[in-house]
Amino acid sequence: MSAPHTHPCKLVVIITEAALEDSLGKDVMKLGAHGYTIADVRGQGRHGARNALWGADRSIRMEVLCDAETASAILVHVEKHYFRNFAMVSFVADVGVLRPEKFSHHPTG
Amino acid sequence: MDAIPLFFLLGFAARLARSDLKLPSQLYEALSIYLLLAIGLKGGVELSKQDVMEVLPQAAASMGLGFVIPLVAFPLLAKLVRLSRFDAAAIAGHYGSVSVVTFAVAIDYMIARMVPYEAYMPLFLVLMEMPGIAMGILLARLGGDLRSVRWGELAHEIFLGKSMVLLGGGLAIGWFAGTQGLAPLSPFFFDLFKGVLCLFLLEMGLVAASQVPALRESGLRLALFALVMPVIAATMGAFTGTLIGLSAGGTALLATLAASASYIAAPAAMRIAVPEANPGLSITAALVITFPFNILVGIPLYHRLAGLIHGG
Numbered sequence: 374m375s376a377p378h379t380h381p382c383k384l385v386v387i388i389t390e391a392a393l394e395d396s397l398g399k400d401v402m403k404l405g406a407h408g409y410t411i412a413d414v415r416g417q418g419r420h421g422a423r424n425a426l427w428g429a430d431r432s433i434r435m436e437v438l439c440d441a442e443t444a445s446a447i448l449v450h451v452e453k454h455y456f457r458n459f460a461m462v463s464f465v466a467d468v469g470v471l472r473p474e475k476f477s478h479h480p481t482g
Numbered sequence: 483m484d485a486i487p488l489f490f491l492l493g494f495a496a497r498l499a500r501s502d503l504k505l506p507s508q509l510y511e512a513l514s515i516y517l518l519l520a521i522g523l524k525g526g527v528e529l530s531k532q533d534v535m536e537v538l539p540q541a542a543a544s545m546g547l548g549f550v551i552p553l554v555a556f557p558l559l560a561k562l563v564r565l566s567r568f569d570a571a572a573i574a575g576h577y578g579s580v581s582v583v584t585f586a587v588a589i590d591y592m593i594a595r596m597v598p599y600e601a602y603m604p605l606f607l608v609l610m611e612m613p614g615i616a617m618g619i620l621l622a623r624l625g626g627d628l629r630s631v632r633w634g635e636l637a638h639e640i641f642l643g644k645s646m647v648l649l650g651g652g653l654a655i656g657w658f659a660g661t662q663g664l665a666p667l668s669p670f671f672f673d674l675f676k677g678v679l680c681l682f683l684l685e686m687g688l689v690a691a692s693q694v695p696a697l698r699e700s701g702l703r704l705a706l707f708a709l710v711m712p713v714i715a716a717t718m719g720a721f722t723g724t725l726i727g728l729s730a731g732g733t734a735l736l737a738t739l740a741a742s743a744s745y746i747a748a749p750a751a752m753r754i755a756v757p758e759a760n761p762g763l764s765i766t767a768a769l770v771i772t773f774p775f776n777i778l779v780g781i782p783l784y785h786r787l788a789g790l791i792h793g794g
Contacts, residue, residue, distance in 0.1 A: 458757035
């Protein structure tokens with residue numbers, strides 16, 4: 374079996390309060406993402422334990438696969454709009470994807 | 483002693499003792515959907531027996547109460563508790579809005595003591611959820627930038643949020659279907675209600691106890707506010723109830739609604755509309771102090787208070 378041929382792509386991950394789910398979804402699509410995945414998560418950080426016991430305490434993790442340009446646009450956007458007032462961790466990673474045209478305007482990344 | 487508040491204490495004690503007891507979050511969701519629908523349906527059925535024109539002024543007055551309470555709470559929070567404008571406004575909004583579970587416990591209290599009350603009161607519960615939240619946002623943004631609020635998103639959050647859809651929808655269904663239409667549903671929605679309320683209170687006890695460490699950060703002044711504000715608001719509610727011609731039982735329920743602070747709808751709305759406010763402060767005040775105070779001490783107190791104001 375031959376190794377799959379992957380293409381470079383950016384993975385933006387945002388871990389934040391569930392209250393932001395709707396606005397973040399709209400934001401990343403507007404900034405050029407082709408889609409995103411959201412999961413309910415729990416954990417602990419500077420804002421104390423977020424145990425997901427009930428509504429206001431829920432956290433989400435959003436993952437966006439996109440090209441480098443969109444990735445930096447998303448990071449700049451969340452830093453400007455959300456870092457100050459919301460519990461949020463965001464980072465970007467280099468990953469390899471199949472079918473690069475699914476995630477990027479520029480398949481070469 | 484009523485059994486229902488004891489379930490709250492059980493949950494509270496279990497979490498403090500670090501028991502591994504935890505209700506699955508899907509169950510919590512399911513229970514809250516059930517409670518909201520059941521309360522809405524019950525109110526709707528009773529409303530169908532009423533002359534709407536008679537209820538209208540009462541409904542308007544109880545909504546007015548929701549707008550006024552934050553105006554009383556805000557200066558107390560800003561001046562005496564010495565909070566920032568954003569924190570004071572957000573907390574004032576929580577206290578202007580209402581707690582569904584507190585209301586449900588109060589209803590149970592009245593039924594257990596065979597105190598008659600206006601059974602269409604859930605209508606007031608629906609109407610009193612929004613004004614407090616709106617006032618909280620206005621207080622936070624006054625003099626500042628009102629345009630920075632995402633109004634569309636916020637209106638969506640308030641009017642199409644789970645609690646409004648289920649309470650309001652239940653009310654409408656109950657109203658249209660009437661007693662006969664709902665009779666087949668009553669074993670599920672009405673007979674099982676108390677049991678579900680007990681499970682829900684168990685969960686509230688767990689959640690409240692998990693927020694106790696936050697008390698240390700929020701300080702003694704806020705804790706005092708969370709004990710005093712419900713009594714002030716209940717007094718306002720009791721006078722309003724008497725003025726608009728509610729029975730003593732109905733007056734006690736309106737006092738309870740006024741005294742209660744929202745910890746489900748308001749936190750979600752405030753997080754979007756007033757992100758500068760520290761959500762931990764409002765949750766601690768509303769859920770860890772005011773909610774237990776109301777269900778353990780407040781409701782009997784407001785019942786007496788309503789009797790006094792009504793009699794005198």
